[in-house]
Amino acid sequence: AQSVAQPEDQVNVAEGNPLTVKCTYSVSGNPYLFWYVQYPNRGLQFLLKYITGDNLVKGSYGFEAEFNKSQTSFHLKKPSALVSDSALYFCAATNYGGSQGNLIFGKGTKLSVKP
Amino acid sequence: DARVTQTPRHKVTEMGQEVTMRCQPILGHNTVFWYRQTMMQGLELLAYFRNRAPLDDSGMPKDRFSAEMPDATLATLKIQPSEPRDSAVYFCASGPGQAVDEQFFGPGTRLTVL
Numbered sequence: 001a002q003s004v005a006q007p008e009d010q011v012n013v014a015e016g017n018p019l020t021v022k023c024t025y026s027v028s029g030n031p032y033l034f035w036y037v038q039y040p041n042r043g044l045q046f047l048l049k050y051i052t053g054d055n056l057v058k059g060s061y062g063f064e065a066e067f068n069k070s071q072t073s074f075h076l077k078k079p080s081a082l083v084s085d086s087a088l089y090f091c092a093a094t095n096y097g098g099s100q101g102n103l104i105f106g107k108g109t110k111l112s113v114k115p
Numbered sequence: 116d117a118r119v120t121q122t123p124r125h126k127v128t129e130m131g132q133e134v135t136m137r138c139q140p141i142l143g144h145n146t147v148f149w150y151r152q153t154m155m156q157g158l159e160l161l162a163y164f165r166n167r168a169p170l171d172d173s174g175m176p177k178d179r180f181s182a183e184m185p186d187a188t189l190a191t192l193k194i195q196p197s198e199p200r201d202s203a204v205y206f207c208a209s210g211p212g213q214a215v216d217e218q219f220f221g222p223g224t225r226l227t228v229l
Contacts, residue, residue, distance in 0.1 A: 043220030048193050051215050094214045107157040
């Protein structure tokens with residue numbers, strides 16, 4: 001069965017420090033990987049995706065993610081965290097040949113950035 | 116700026132009452148999704164439609180939940196009768212339909228069943 005794991009329920013970072021939110025996946029075939037962000041009382045917003053090509057993907061708000069096929073990981077990163085980055089982050093995966101209905105979400109990681 | 120809209124944004128009802136949530140997907144998107152979000156279960160896919168046809172509703176409790184798309188601009192999710200355990204935030208999302216495409220989420224309906 002396909003799955004997405006976000007091993008940390010919460011990540012705490014000081015403003016200005018780098019941040020990493022971890023994600024590992026298990027899908028058959030070639031994966032398509034996504035990160036979404038959810039601010040309080042809002043719907044999820046797309047941040048970035050990996051389809052193919054360069055393993056380092058850049059997205060909105062200065063976020064980037066690195067696809068690592070051997071470790072089946074797709075960790076979200078940002079060089080310098082902002083207080084406004086505090087939100088709930090979801091990793092999601094599907095596979096080549098799948099459809100949007102096969103998108104599997106992780107349980108989410110709450111990012112807290114303190115001044 | 117195209118976006119998914121959902122109504123109502125908040126709903127408080129009593130157990131046993133019917134609840135109807137509505138969603139207007141982004142024009143041109145042919146895939147619509149209903150999700151439920153709770154603290155305990157996280158984000159769960161309830162149902163999804165392509166070209167207004169239901170493709171998968173295995174995530175829905177069939178005895179009380181129903182989802183429909185009367186036309187391309189409206190998706191509905193009904194709960195009858197509602198129960199306290201249905202209290203959650205319900206999100207609608209739409210997308211162009213391919214696996215490579217991102218989904219666009221609405222703001223959600225926060226449902227409280229007393």
